[in-house]
Amino acid sequence: xxxxxxxxxxxxREQILQAAKAGTxxxxxxxxxxxxxxxxxxxxxxxxxxxxxxxxxxxxELVITACAGTPLKEIEAALAEKNQVLSFxxxxxxxxxxxxxxxxxxxxxxxxxxxxxxxxxxxGARVMDGxxxxxxxxxxxxxxxAGYDVSRLMPGSLGTxxxxxxxSVKVLPKPAATATLRCHISQAHAHQLLNEWAGQPxxxxxxxxxxxxxxxxxxxxTIRLSGAIAAVHAAIPLxxxxxxxxxxxPVVAAEFWNxxxxxxxxxxxxxxxxxxxYRLALPAACGPIRLPNMSPEIVLEWHGQQRWWKGPSDEHAxxxxxxxxxxxxxxxxRFRQGANVDPAKERFTKxxxxxxxxxxxxxxxxxxxxxxPAGVFxxxxxx
Amino acid sequence: xxxxxxxTTPQDxxxxxxxxxxxxxxxxxxxxxxxxxxxxxxxxxxxxxxxxAYRRMPLAVALPETEEQAAQILKVCYAMQVPVVPxxxxxxxxxxxxxxxxxxxxxxxxxxxxxxxDPFTRTAVVQPGVRNLAISEAVAHLGLYYAPxxxxxxxxxxxxxxxxxxxxxxxLKYGLTLHNVLKVRGLLMNGEVVEFGSLAPDSxxxxxxxxxxxxxxxxxxxxxxxxxxxxxxxxxRVIMASFDDIEKGGxxxxxxxxAGIIPAGLEMMDKATTRAVEEFVHAGYDLDAAAILLxxxxxxxxxVAEEIERMTAVLEKAGAxxxxxxxxxxxxxxxxxxxxxxxxxxxxxxADYYCMDGTIPRRHIATLLKRIQTMEKKYGLGCLNVFHxxxxxxxxxxxxxxxxxxxxxxxxxxxxxxxxxxVELGGTITGEHGVGIEKINSMCVQFGEGERESxxxxxxxxxxxxxxxxxxxIPTLNRCAEYGRMRISGGALPHPELERF
Numbered sequence: 001x002x003x004x005x006x007x008x009x010x011x012x013r014e015q016i017l018q019a020a021k022a023g024t025x026x027x028x029x030x031x032x033x034x035x036x037x038x039x040x041x042x043x044x045x046x047x048x049x050x051x052x053x054x055x056x057x058x059x060x061e062l063v064i065t066a067c068a069g070t071p072l073k074e075i076e077a078a079l080a081e082k083n084q085v086l087s088f089x090x091x092x093x094x095x096x097x098x099x100x101x102x103x104x105x106x107x108x109x110x111x112x113x114x115x116x117x118x119x120x121x122x123x124g125a126r127v128m129d130g131x132x133x134x135x136x137x138x139x140x141x142x143x144x145x146a147g148y149d150v151s152r153l154m155p156g157s158l159g160t161x162x163x164x165x166x167x168s169v170k171v172l173p174k175p176a177a178t179a180t181l182r183c184h185i186s187q188a189h190a191h192q193l194l195n196e197w198a199g200q201p202x203x204x205x206x207x208x209x210x211x212x213x214x215x216x217x218x219x220x221x222t223i224r225l226s227g228a229i230a231a232v233h234a235a236i237p238l239x240x241x242x243x244x245x246x247x248x249x250p251v252v253a254a255e256f257w258n259x260x261x262x263x264x265x266x267x268x269x270x271x272x273x274x275x276x277x278y279r280l281a282l283p284a285a286c287g288p289i290r291l292p293n294m295s296p297e298i299v300l301e302w303h304g305q306q307r308w309w310k311g312p313s314d315e316h317a318x319x320x321x322x323x324x325x326x327x328x329x330x331x332x333x334r335f336r337q338g339a340n341v342d343p344a345k346e347r348f349t350k351x352x353x354x355x356x357x358x359x360x361x362x363x364x365x366x367x368x369x370x371x372x373p374a375g376v377f378x379x380x381x382x383x
Numbered sequence: 384x385x386x387x388x389x390x391t392t393p394q395d396x397x398x399x400x401x402x403x404x405x406x407x408x409x410x411x412x413x414x415x416x417x418x419x420x421x422x423x424x425x426x427x428x429x430x431x432x433x434x435x436a437y438r439r440m441p442l443a444v445a446l447p448e449t450e451e452q453a454a455q456i457l458k459v460c461y462a463m464q465v466p467v468v469p470x471x472x473x474x475x476x477x478x479x480x481x482x483x484x485x486x487x488x489x490x491x492x493x494x495x496x497x498x499x500x501d502p503f504t505r506t507a508v509v510q511p512g513v514r515n516l517a518i519s520e521a522v523a524h525l526g527l528y529y530a531p532x533x534x535x536x537x538x539x540x541x542x543x544x545x546x547x548x549x550x551x552x553x554x555l556k557y558g559l560t561l562h563n564v565l566k567v568r569g570l571l572m573n574g575e576v577v578e579f580g581s582l583a584p585d586s587x588x589x590x591x592x593x594x595x596x597x598x599x600x601x602x603x604x605x606x607x608x609x610x611x612x613x614x615x616x617x618x619x620r621v622i623m624a625s626f627d628d629i630e631k632g633g634x635x636x637x638x639x640x641x642a643g644i645i646p647a648g649l650e651m652m653d654k655a656t657t658r659a660v661e662e663f664v665h666a667g668y669d670l671d672a673a674a675i676l677l678x679x680x681x682x683x684x685x686x687v688a689e690e691i692e693r694m695t696a697v698l699e700k701a702g703a704x705x706x707x708x709x710x711x712x713x714x715x716x717x718x719x720x721x722x723x724x725x726x727x728x729x730x731x732x733x734a735d736y737y738c739m740d741g742t743i744p745r746r747h748i749a750t751l752l753k754r755i756q757t758m759e760k761k762y763g764l765g766c767l768n769v770f771h772x773x774x775x776x777x778x779x780x781x782x783x784x785x786x787x788x789x790x791x792x793x794x795x796x797x798x799x800x801x802x803x804x805x806v807e808l809g810g811t812i813t814g815e816h817g818v819g820i821e822k823i824n825s826m827c828v829q830f831g832e833g834e835r836e837s838x839x840x841x842x843x844x845x846x847x848x849x850x851x852x853x854x855x856x857i858p859t860l861n862r863c864a865e866y867g868r869m870r871i872s873g874g875a876l877p878h879p880e881l882e883r884f
Contacts, residue, residue, distance in 0.1 A: 131719060144814060153589055153594055208574075227686065230686050281585050283582030284503070330582075356578040358579060361588075364588055367840070
């Protein structure tokens with residue numbers, strides 16, 4: 001693909017080539033709203049925010065193309081004007097979050113369980129590799145198998161593979177109707193019910209259960225229905241009656257889902273200074289899990305496939321989290337750490353810690369070397 | 384037809400025979416007798432895939448019955464540095480499973496068990512040789528199905544689907560293979576077992592599952608796939624709308640999406656196709672229409688009623704000259720029958736047809752169709768246009784007679800020009816059929832040297848010795864340089880005896 005000359009891109013290239021020569025990695029950063037996520041480093045920052053703006057957006061093509069430094073809220077505002085949304089609901093975690101940061105982080109909000117992961121929506125990317133090469137992969141069309149799907153390696157790579165310059169992302173119409181129901185049932189019951197519903201033609205788009213981690217006590221289940229007006233209206237009594245659910249006021253409901261997405265619910269904001277917020281990604285089959293020493297409360301999203309659990313920060317606690325996640329076919333990470341916790345702690349489960357992923361460690365290392373032979377992006381932010 | 388066995392000298396032939404006996408004797412201890420083929424009369428069915436115009440005989444064909452056997456075979460080939468071409472059902476349309484003269488064809492067809500079905504987690508674990516449609520059939524009693532439905536779904540295998548990232552007529556709403564597969568278990572070229580993705584929503588490290596999708600058998604050999612199953616909609620209805628002008632049809636597609644509707648299927652056929660298929664299926668298509676649009680809604684009865692009403696209003700406003708809504712399932716299938724039978728219908732009116740697979744942004748559909756009309760005159764060949772209008776994936780079927788070498792060359796040039804137009808209009812040379820051997824030259828047009836070098840980097844990250852299906856999908860620097868010169872000199876191959884990969 002041919003691109004117009006651009007001084008921002010030239011300056012990125014200069015920084016990258018300089019870093020390659022000096023042998024000092026660069027830490028790619030947008031608004032810095034997720035700088036706490038992933039393994040920390042003290043390398044010089046490569047700030048993407050100078051390269052900002054929506055490059056192409058035609059609602060009938062269901063795709064938006066923008067520069068990595070574009071504020072995420074600018075993208076969402078442009079979509080909202082045309083009644084469209086990013087269905088994976090990326091968390092912002094701050095006013096100044098960027099499009100590139102959202103993609104690099106690869107995180108998704110409550111809608112992920114029905115809409116799919118952030119990477120499912122990436123159609124193309126323009127990146128700069130560690131040799132300063134300006135490369136374009138994928139495109140703006142939904143179906144594209146020309147060449148390997150390199151653009152979909154960027155989501156969740158935390159800036160460790162290449163510098164994202166631009167990306168094209170699939171967008172969808174805002175659902176015609178949305179309703180939120182709430183009831184109080186046990187964790188095991190919620191897990192059972194959500195999976196049963198997910199296997200039926202029902203407009204279930206998100207779920208959240210908050211309650212006691214280590215007991216049969218009832219917790220608070222909130223579910224969101226989104227879709228055609230008729231489908232949502234028909235589903236409210238169908239799903240709500242059996243669990244004695246109440247429909248939430250739309251404004252209250254919207255605030256709840258946003259606070260869940262942005263981790264502004266009290267369950268997240270009350271993280272103790274010595275505590276760690278662990279994230280567990282688990283298969284749908286995994287029912288309630290119990291661990292001693294963890295916080296009494298747990299938050300389940302994505303029908304239980306994403307769980308947030310606060311607990312002690314020591315290696316022993318993380319090992320227990322990893323072990324239980326691993327045993328159930330998932331993985332655990334140290335997502336956020338309290339103010340007093342040593343930031344240098346390893347945040348992720350390593351490939352070598354999981355059976356059948358070990359061979360991928362060498363593949364991943366060669367892949368990184370191919371895009372970044374001098375180690376410009378080798379910040380170890382993602383092992 | 385192109386027979387790509389370039390071996391000419393007796394010395395070459397002797398070297399190949401020697402390699403063949405060495406390979407066969409190394410593989411014999413691993414496989415039962417019937418699972419290893421090397422006599423030409425046994426290996427000839429493997430000389431091509433669904434793209435029959437490109438053929439080549441392999442050294443041997445191995446048909447492992449277990450993952451362990453497949454791993455052993457790879458270890459032998461790796462040790463001998465013999466290239467391996469993995470093969471599923473052989474329905475691919477880009478020559479991705481065309482053998483390599485000094486290589487082995489590794490057919491996964493015998494790995495065809497559905498390992499497990501879990502209705503609670505809506506997943507099924509299947510071996511790579513399981514047919515796409517067999518999955519949906521096996522879970523139908525649970526009210527579930529596997530969404531991607533490529534037109535070859537009766538025959539094509541899930542392993543092949545992973546390697547082509549196959550779509551189908553419903554992928555606008557339900558996604559491609561990428562969106563419907565949770566985990567792929569496979570073997571690296573050195574025989575190591577690896578797992579990409581997991582049953583959890585994400586996995587540690589880089590997202591390598593995404594890069595396996597559509598990798599055309601060049602990165603790993605798929606041995607097991609965990610697919611997502613989804614709830615079968617209670618009802619589906621389709622609107623068949625006629626347009627007296629292709630442009631109006633194209634605009635109607637954009638108008639539906641702009642109205643915030645994601646149809647379950649949105650397909651278009653031009654007049655030539657309508658006429659060809661009507662003769663074949665008698666679906667009652669409007670033969671005077673310049674374009675016919677099929678627009679499907681699925682979901683609960685309430686949902687479908689609401690959506691059909693909205694779709695009808697948009698289509699009327701977009702200037703449809705006729706609208707019919709399927710009254711029942713039988714009529715819905717009848718409306719679809721023509722679209723689903725476009726390929727056999729093309730086979731009835733011409734000796735051969737050449738199916739293209741470019742994708743373009745929706746807004747350019749009419750532009751491309753008009754250009755194709757001009758190309759029909761230029762090359763003196765007819766073309767039927769059927770396409771997945773909802774996602775801009777076009778399947779022009781170029782009609783020709785393969786017995787006439789000149790017609791085949793014109794068909795190839797016609798196809799290449801269509802693909803170049805797709806790239807120029809902001810699209811891609813292949814939406815779902817893959818690059819294979821067929822479109823490898825067009826890769827030089829779509830990508831620059833830097834991107835192609837990165838593709839080789841990806842390839843070598845998985846397969847450092849370049850042994851797994853190495854002559855497909857990603858052109859070498861030399862090949863692109865030569866392709867550039869060939870185009871300049873007007874098409875005549877300067878050295879037809881040279882291999883160009």
